[in-house]
Amino acid sequence: MTAASQYASVRYVVDDVQAAIDFYTTHLGFTVNASAAPAFADVVRGPLRLLLSGPASSGARATPADATAAGRNRIHLTVDDLDTEIDRLRAAGLPFRSDLVSGPGGRQILLTDPAGNLIELFQPAHRPDAS
Numbered sequence: 001m002t003a004a005s006q007y008a009s010v011r012y013v014v015d016d017v018q019a020a021i022d023f024y025t026t027h028l029g030f031t032v033n034a035s036a037a038p039a040f041a042d043v044v045r046g047p048l049r050l051l052l053s054g055p056a057s058s059g060a061r062a063t064p065a066d067a068t069a070a071g072r073n074r075i076h077l078t079v080d081d082l083d084t085e086i087d088r089l090r091a092a093g094l095p096f097r098s099d100l101v102s103g104p105g106g107r108q109i110l111l112t113d114p115a116g117n118l119i120e121l122f123q124p125a126h127r128p129d130a131s
Contacts, residue, residue, distance in 0.1 A: 007049035009042075010075055014115035017041050017054040023113050024050060027092060028077065048075065074110065074118035082107050082123035 014020040017037040024030040030043035030050065039056040042049055053059035079085045086100070086109060097118065098110040106124040113119060 007044060007047055009049040009051055011051040011053055011059050012113065012115065012117045013053050013060045014113065014117070015055070016114060017052050019114040020052045024052075027089060027094060028119065045077070050075065074120045076120045076122055078122050078124065080123070082109065082121060085121055 012020070017035075017040060021032060021035065021037065021041050021043060024043045024045075025032060028045065030045045033042045033044045033049065035041040037054070039054050040059070041052045043052065044050070051059065055061075082100070086096070089111065090096075094111055096109055096111045098108075100107060100109045104125065106122055108120050108122045111119050111121070
């Protein structure tokens with residue numbers, strides 16, 4: 001297995017690679033795996049490798065012209081304490097794109113990276129042990 005194949009990779013097209021690196025490493029616990037900014041970088045968190053493709057990267061250039069806006073797809077990050085994360089990110093001045101939503105599976109809220117890509121923060125519902 002190669003180092004790259006140990007990750008699930010998602011590509012986000014971004015306007016500013018360095019701003020995206022700063023956002024993901026400062027606020028969401030990612031670390032830089034490789035950087036060729038301003039064209040490209042990849043950051044990792046656990047098994048997720050997020051490919052940040054700037055306008056000069058081949059990944060961004062391959063994107064059809066009619067698909068330039070950020071999509072409805074999103075990465076899903078599980079957190080232990082959603083309320084604490086919301087407070088921490090709001091204190092850092094980050095805007096959220098949704099209100100807190102609760103359902104049978106847990107609670108979630110959406111925020112965006114500097115390019116407008118969605119990130120879902122999710123706290124699973126507490127499930128009593130099925131003993």
